[in-house]
Amino acid sequence: MATDATRADFEREALPHLDxxxxxxxxxxxxxxxxxxxxxxxxxxxxxxxxxFREGTNARAWLLTILRNQFINEYRxxxxxxxxxxxMEMEGYTVFKDVQExxxxxxxxxxxxDERVLEAIDALPEEFREAVVLSDLEGLSYAEIAxxxxxxxxxxxxxxxxxxxxxxxxxxxxxxEMGYIRGRSx
Amino acid sequence: xxxxxxxxxxxxxxxxxxxxxxxxxxxxxxxxxxxxxCAHCFRFFDFEAAFxxxxxxxxxxxHASPELRRRILDQLLSEGDPPAP
Numbered sequence: 593m594a595t596d597a598t599r600a601d602f603e604r605e606a607l608p609h610l611d612x613x614x615x616x617x618x619x620x621x622x623x624x625x626x627x628x629x630x631x632x633x634x635x636x637x638x639x640x641x642x643x644x645f646r647e648g649t650n651a652r653a654w655l656l657t658i659l660r661n662q663f664i665n666e667y668r669x670x671x672x673x674x675x676x677x678x679x680m681e682m683e684g685y686t687v688f689k690d691v692q693e694x695x696x697x698x699x700x701x702x703x704x705x706d707e708r709v710l711e712a713i714d715a716l717p718e719e720f721r722e723a724v725v726l727s728d729l730e731g732l733s734y735a736e737i738a739x740x741x742x743x744x745x746x747x748x749x750x751x752x753x754x755x756x757x758x759x760x761x762x763x764x765x766x767x768x769e770m771g772y773i774r775g776r777s778x
Numbered sequence: 779x780x781x782x783x784x785x786x787x788x789x790x791x792x793x794x795x796x797x798x799x800x801x802x803x804x805x806x807x808x809x810x811x812x813x814x815x816c817a818h819c820f821r822f823f824d825f826e827a828a829f830x831x832x833x834x835x836x837x838x839x840x841h842a843s844p845e846l847r848r849r850i851l852d853q854l855l856s857e858g859d860p861p862a863p
Contacts, residue, residue: 599854610850614842628846635850639857688825696821698828709836727798728833734800753794760829 602642609652610635612730613659619725620663622714630667634659653732656740660722679720679758687760691773700773704763712762720755727752784808789819797827 613634618627637658638645645654691698713721713729722741726732734752738745768775789812795801796809813820 602854610847611841614846615840618840628843628849631842631846632850632853636853636857639854686822688822691825692821696825698825698832701829701832706836706839709833710839724833728830729837731834731837734798749794756794756829759833 598642602639605645605651606635606638606642606655609655612652613655616656616725616730617659617663619710619713619721619729620660620718621667626667630659630662633662633666637662650736650739653736653739656726656732657742660740679717679754685757685761687757687764690764690775695773700767701763703770703772704767708766709763712759712766715762716755716758720751720758723748723751724755724759728756784812786812786816786819789813789816790822793823793826797823797830 610631614627614631617630617634618624621627621630634655638655641658645651688696691700713724716724719741723737726737726740727734732740734745734748737748741748764773767773789796789809792801792805792809796806799806801809813823
């Protein structure tokens with residue numbers, strides 16, 4: 593049995609991030625059962641490696657790094673979800689150009705229900721989805737995301753830019769379809 | 779950012795760094811000064827800020843289930859002490 597002190601330490605430093613780990617697992621895997629398993633495996637792995645954890649280490653970033661490796665090793669081989677958004681088209685495009693006359697403050701966004709927002713995030717290609725989820729849904733800094741993903745900050749910035757613009761475009765198209773806003777006549 | 783001409787292009791290049799609070803104070807001041815002088819960029823940044831707030835508001839929607847939390851705590855209880863490094 594683990595000593596109470598070790599467990600208390602882990603429960604204080606790591607467990608508060610359980611919901612974050614679960615939410616990111618859910619967005620990465622797209623499946624709540626897989627997300628449960630990934631979360632459990634991540635927490636167990638973190639607990640077993642706990643003696644290597646040093647005070648001052650960013651526990652959240654560390655847990656998310658473990659989660660991501662777990663996901664890549666175990667789940668990504670089975671690619672059941674194909675990305676549906678072409679992020680490469682995003683260079684130089686902004687939704688603002690289409691809405692600046694009708695709705696420059698982006699009020700139409702508020703009519704879109706949460707479920708559609710998450711669907712739109714899930715439709716992003718993985719590396720862009722990952723950046724958007726860690727930044728916009730979980731509030732990590734660029735440096736933290738770069739640490740978790742293991743790429744330079746500049747790469748994260750570029751993925752965030754393209755991911756956000758692609759997400760905006762998907763949501764805008766949805767809003768036009770639903771009649772929340774008029775599409776620009778071309 | 780040593781270029782004395784901080785134009786729309788330069789401001790837009792820093793769109794998300796600025797909105798995410800990732801710029802140094804000096805660079806953020808340059809962007810802010812541009813936004814004060816350029817109504818078009820101001821509106822564009824305003825729109826993007828609204829978009830980010832909108833996404834952020836979806837932040838805390840989901841939680842690990844009580845069953846999952848219980849499962850993890852039970853597993854930690856049955857684990858031996860992690861090996862010392």
